[in-house]
Amino acid sequence: MSFFNPHTELRTHEVTNQPPVLENYNLFTSDPILQEATKRESTGSTFENLVYTGSQLGHETCLENGRLANENPPKLKLFDRFGHRIDEVEFHPAYHEMMAVGKGSGLSSLPWEEDVQDGHLHHAVLEYLLHQVEAGVCCPLTMTYAGIPVINRVPELRETWLPKLVSRSYDSRMVPAHLKEGCTMGMAMTEKQGGSDVRANSTKAVKSDEGYLLTGHKWFCSAPMSDAFLTLAYTDNGLSCFFVPRFRPDDSRNNFFVQRLKHKLGNHANASSEIEYQDTWAMLIGEEGRGVATIMDMVHHTRLDTAIAPVSLMRQALAQAVHHARHRSAFQKKLIDQPLMTAVLADLALDLEAGVLTFLHLAHKFDEAVENDQARTYARLAVAIAKFWHNKRCPNFVYECMEALGGAGYVEEGIMPRLYREAPLNSIWEGSGNVICLDILRTLGKEPEALDLFFHQVAPVIGQNGALDDTLSQLRDLLQDTAGLQSNARMIVEKMALCLQASLMLQYAPADIGVLFCDSRLGEGRNYIYGATRIADAASILDRAFPAYDGAHPAGSNSPTQHLNR
Structure with missing residues (x-):
């Protein structure tokens, strides 16, 4: 089956040697590494929701909504047409469509719903899948x-x-929470004079x-259209934590004044903002003076x-690069058959697999932590390690994938370009690299x-x-x-x-891939640019990372790989 060509013919030349658009594929079932790891870390839950959401997100309509949400950034509306102060943010309809997919999938609520494994x-x-399509909508869903x-x-x-926060209904109306079908939450911590040093804050209660x-x-207050913060x-008695809703208990608007929206490098669909409180009603959470804890x-x-x-950004970037290489020819060969190109892409695929194994390992520990103190302690350390490392690898990874597409x-x-602009964000959000390292030392x-728990995790492969x-x-x-x-x-x-990733790769990746990862990332002869690693069977690594896709598989299909739903 070939791709439908909707374009008119040009008088001067025929357009050839251009890859088809990567769309109408299932983001979950086309990812063998993700499926294997999800099955292994699962305690017996079924995957229907993941397959369905993967189908939604890979569909051309959803991919287009992601583009439109990013290219039509939100607008701040301080007043209505009658002069009333409203402090609202107006989004493109595509943003709301993406939010509805995310909320409807349970991304923001699944761990807190009843009887969920x-x-x-x-x-x-779900976060990994949605973030591949549009990162801006993930912020309010993550904070919720x-x-x-x-x-x-x-x-x-x-x-x-x-009940409103765990609801899978997305309700964008700016009305009191009790009138809504579902709600979202945000966070407002940092101030101009302190940034990550929140103890330098000056806001008074x-x-x-x-x-x-x-x-x-x-x-910084991300997602100011959330219902509460x-x-x-x-x-x-010291720095304290408060719950601030957009409406007071009497249903009047709270004094939540949006000063401006941030003009950011990326994350354009998300309305990061500066806000001011002035006699803003709030409820204390926890003890006074224990706000940070x-x-x-x-x-x-x-x-x-x-x-x-x-x-997630690495996955989408690599999928685009591999797809391009499989359809684009240069010097009488497909790019995917050029040894130097496959060496670069396969080297990238090693880091992607290590990242997928790591975040799913962590997510499983978060599930265990509900009833296990040791898992909670380990997860607190390991998630900071993964946040630091994945974000340090991401920008150069995405750049290499961009270069594979040429101009x-x-x-x-x-x-x-959207992926590249997004790449530095998560290293800065919730603690920049140095802050995370210091936090790890504190832990x-x-x-x-x-x-001890960290070394116990890597012990099986010593x-x-x-x-x-x-x-x-x-x-x-x-x-x-x-x-x-x-x-x-x-x-x-x-x-x-690297030791954590290496232990996971040795335990769960194919044996040759696990050894290759260790030798290329930890060995004495390791190199510092992608593509400088000697890889004997690069093609099989790429087939594992992103199976060949020629457009023949509709988004809802189980092809090109058989999903592992049980």
């Missing part, structure tokens, strides 16, 4: 997912807000008869998604058992690969140098990330 695992897969465990601590909020009144500013402000539960869960997102990869009509200092064993030995030496911990922090975290 492997909720965090399925959430992770991450905010629910904090809301659950307060009986009053749990009773009134939880004063107790009133019915709650607290907040006055101050927030330098978690935020930080100082009381007399309280909101860290939300941060912990958002970090899972910031560890998934870069791998066609650099023009804005395609998806590559190791406060919870030394976390390090002795199987000399490069991994040597790196583990180097890691132990670095950790014993207490005086140099901070200056060596990035080196320590890099080695922890």
